[in-house]
Amino acid sequence: GTFMRGGIDADAHTNEMPSAKVTMSGFWLDKVEVTNGMYMLCVTAGVCDLPRYGQQTLMKSKTRENYLRDSQYADYPVVYVTWGSADTYCKWTGRRLPTEAEWEYAARGAFPSLNLFPWGDQRPDSSYANFNYGAGDTMRVGSFPAGASPFGILDLAGNVAEWVSDFYDMKYYEKGFTMNPTGPVGRTDIFSRVVRGGHWGDSWKMLRVSARSTLMGPDINAQVGSDRYYGESADTVGFRCASDN
Numbered sequence: 001g002t003f004m005r006g007g008i009d010a011d012a013h014t015n016e017m018p019s020a021k022v023t024m025s026g027f028w029l030d031k032v033e034v035t036n037g038m039y040m041l042c043v044t045a046g047v048c049d050l051p052r053y054g055q056q057t058l059m060k061s062k063t064r065e066n067y068l069r070d071s072q073y074a075d076y077p078v079v080y081v082t083w084g085s086a087d088t089y090c091k092w093t094g095r096r097l098p099t100e101a102e103w104e105y106a107a108r109g110a111f112p113s114l115n116l117f118p119w120g121d122q123r124p125d126s127s128y129a130n131f132n133y134g135a136g137d138t139m140r141v142g143s144f145p146a147g148a149s150p151f152g153i154l155d156l157a158g159n160v161a162e163w164v165s166d167f168y169d170m171k172y173y174e175k176g177f178t179m180n181p182t183g184p185v186g187r188t189d190i191f192s193r194v195v196r197g198g199h200w201g202d203s204w205k206m207l208r209v210s211a212r213s214t215l216m217g218p219d220i221n222a223q224v225g226s227d228r229y230y231g232e233s234a235d236t237v238g239f240r241c242a243s244d245n
């Protein structure tokens with residue numbers, strides 16, 4: 001299908017411009033963000049690394065010290081995952097990280113939808129999403145059915161922001177790729193990756209479906225075990241997976 005990519009409202013940032021119709025092949029996207037319980041299956045299988053911040057492994061979230069392994073948080077989104085760990089998990093499950101365009105299509109809906117938020121144009125409040133420090137931390141995935149996208153996908157706004165597969169270029173949209181865009185070609189000195197969706201601490205403007213942000217991805221040429229080798233992570237960032245079949 002076809003959707004309208006990019007900022008179409010007065011709050012649009014320059015990195016969301018120009019807007020354009022983009023055509024996509026069919027794909028599947030996870031209904032919810034990957035949870036602690038899901039991710040720990042991959043850790044237990046010996047495939048995925050524990051969440052980390054630089055060289056330090058972490059089990060916590062913003063306000064919970066034993067977040068990762070405590071069963072009461074099994075259905076909460078995993079955090080402190082680097083881009084590389086998210087990519088590894090999705091591949092382990094037979095899926096992949098979504099492209100930035102796939103993510104925005106799933107959030108906005110097919111043209112003629114011009115939704116500013118996954119649920120429409122209504123400015124978010126506590127019935128639509130976990131944002132603006134309302135909970136002060138993550139919440140159970142799928143807690144906001146009113147915030148579902150036109151395709152029924154949950155938590156595309158708030159809770160945790162989400163890694164996608166693309167390298168980040170603030171001027172990428174100016175290049176005019178409008179058929180299954182997959183982001184800039186990697187460069188040897190650029191490792192920034194796109195993060196989408198806003199998180200539990202963000203203002204409503206970052207919950208707009210076109211809002212783009214970035215964190216540093218892995219530099220596999222850096223010294224093994226160094227912070228740069230792993231890339232960045234945060235207690236506000238998780239991910240979900242996509243599939244072609």
